[in-house]
Amino acid sequence: xxxxxxxxxxxxxLSTSILGADINDVSESDAAYKAIEKSVNNGYLPLDNxxxxxxxxSISRRELAISINKLIEEIQKQNISLSPTExxxxxxxxxxxxKSYASNKSRIAVLELKSLxxxxxxxTLHTDITKTNDTLQSELTTIKKxxxxxxxxxxxxxxxxxxx
Numbered sequence: 640x641x642x643x644x645x646x647x648x649x650x651x652x653l654s655t656s657i658l659g660a661d662i663n664d665v666s667e668s669d670a671a672y673k674a675i676e677k678s679v680n681n682g683y684l685p686l687d688n689x690x691x692x693x694x695x696x697s698i699s700r701r702e703l704a705i706s707i708n709k710l711i712e713e714i715q716k717q718n719i720s721l722s723p724t725e726x727x728x729x730x731x732x733x734x735x736x737x738k739s740y741a742s743n744k745s746r747i748a749v750l751e752l753k754s755l756x757x758x759x760x761x762x763t764l765h766t767d768i769t770k771t772n773d774t775l776q777s778e779l780t781t782i783k784k785x786x787x788x789x790x791x792x793x794x795x796x797x798x799x800x801x802x803x
Contacts, residue, residue, distance in 0.1 A: 661690050662675065662679065662690065662691070662692050663689065663690045663691050664691040664692055664694070665694055669694075671694065674728040674731070674732065675692055675694065677725070678706075679692065683706045683709055683710060684706055697739050697740075697743055703736060
């Protein structure tokens with residue numbers, strides 16, 4: 640497992656250094672550009688294969704774990720020294736991820752509730768349709784019986800009318 644993780648981090652590091660900091664979807668005038676550029680250049684967060692960072696896409700817990708692990712490894716190797724500005728940037732990213740996670744969690748809860756309501760509505764509709772179908776089948780049977788009685792009455796009336 641650790642070999643896979645090391646290989647993955649190596650690939651991420653190599654791919655970001657090959658790609659460089661050409662970030663297509665974040666403007667250099669963006670307030671977060673420098674933090675994003677550092678994160679990409681240091682291999683903490685990758686660009687996709689089209690050189691896009693996708694700053695508004697939610698980060699998965701897996702991606703966050705990989706990034707945190709890479710930071711921890713760098714700190715443990717003492718290959719990293721964080722300036723106060725970088726610490727502030729990390730705090731900002733952490734708060735941003737927390738907000739994003741909380742927002743996604745609440746949206747998921749709303750969607751789950753809507754899904755449950757939709758399922759309940761479907762069950763109600765299914766029950767109503769079944770009842771309506773049963774009622775229509777019963778009425779159809781009654782109409783068929785009435786039609787049979789009506790034809791019998793017509794035939795009997797015709798026979799009685801002819802015999803008089």
